[in-house]
Amino acid sequence: MLLAIEYDVMLQFEGITKRYKKAGIIYPALEEVSIRIDKGEFVTVTGPSGSGKSTLLNIAGGLINPDFGNVYFHEQNIYLFNNSEFDDYRKRHVGYVFQQFHLIPYLTVFENIRMVCSGLTVAQQIDSYLEKCSLQPLRNKYPSELSVGEKQRTAFIRAIINHPDLLLADEPTGNLDPLNSRILMSLTKEFNQSGGTVILVSHDQDSKQFASRHITLDSGRLISDQKIT
Numbered sequence: 280m281l282l283a284i285e286y287d288v289m290l291q292f293e294g295i296t297k298r299y300k301k302a303g304i305i306y307p308a309l310e311e312v313s314i315r316i317d318k319g320e321f322v323t324v325t326g327p328s329g330s331g332k333s334t335l336l337n338i339a340g341g342l343i344n345p346d347f348g349n350v351y352f353h354e355q356n357i358y359l360f361n362n363s364e365f366d367d368y369r370k371r372h373v374g375y376v377f378q379q380f381h382l383i384p385y386l387t388v389f390e391n392i393r394m395v396c397s398g399l400t401v402a403q404q405i406d407s408y409l410e411k412c413s414l415q416p417l418r419n420k421y422p423s424e425l426s427v428g429e430k431q432r433t434a435f436i437r438a439i440i441n442h443p444d445l446l447l448a449d450e451p452t453g454n455l456d457p458l459n460s461r462i463l464m465s466l467t468k469e470f471n472q473s474g475g476t477v478i479l480v481s482h483d484q485d486s487k488q489f490a491s492r493h494i495t496l497d498s499g500r501l502i503s504d505q506k507i508t
């Protein structure tokens with residue numbers, strides 16, 4: 280008997296190629312990468328430095344355009360969105376933890392998180408995340424007064440506070456001590472268990488244990504795609 284398995288495709292990369300040109304030389308960042316990610320998956324992306332991991336996330340988040348290929352979110356080509364649809368995609372559907380955090384320097388920890396929140400997200404919710412991530416005492420500090428790990432945790436809370444459908448996290452535990460790394464990964468797991476889809480760039484074995492799928496890039500090519508059963 281054949282079992283009909285239904286998949287709810289959330290994100291589809293189709294033949295994505297991105298090349299950078301410097302001084303007349305072409306550097307391939309991604310070469311014909313095709314990946315289909317279903318709703319609720321927890322995918323880790325690994326690969327050597329320069330293999331295209333951040334480029335893949337930036338393309339998924341609609342931050343840079345591929346040279347060739349398309350990205351579909353629930354079957355809609357994100358690069359054909361009009362301005363307000365694109366805004367909606369980036370604000371409501373995607374939470375992004377950037378490798379370089381991108382906190383606003385003149386806003387405090389609390390304000391950096393609140394700036395992405397609608398009126399419905401009360402201060403209490405932000406404070407509860409700050410408490411979980413040991414940031415409550417630093418609530419009113421500015422990014423320049425924080426350690427790298429503290430900035431990273433602030434950026435992480437900002438990415439998940441609105442419960443997006445898709446979390447794109449670029450080495451979010453890269454600068455954290457083991458305890459904070461575990462806390463952040465357990466919040467990521469909670470986010471995934473409540474229905475969120477995760478694409479996480481990480482080299483850390485502890486982070487990989489939460490994943491349902493491991494993807495490996497090398498020199499811009501997808502070299503392995505392994506589902507964990």
Ligand SMILES: Nc1ncnc2c1ncn2[C@@H]1O[C@H](COP(=O)(O)OP(=O)(O)OP(=O)(O)O)[C@@H](O)[C@H]1O
Nearest residue numbers: 299300306307308327328329330331332333334335
């Ligand atoms: N804005 C840019 N201009 C020129 N080249 C770029 C640019 N961004 C990325 N690249 C190049 O594209 C390739 C892929 O970069 P990417 O940042 O995606 O790698 P990565 O896998 O995230 O690396 P890392 O592990 O060091 O963060 C690299 O060779 C990089 O030098």
Ligand SMILES: [Mg+2]
Nearest residue numbers: 332333334378
């Ligand atoms: Mg990177």
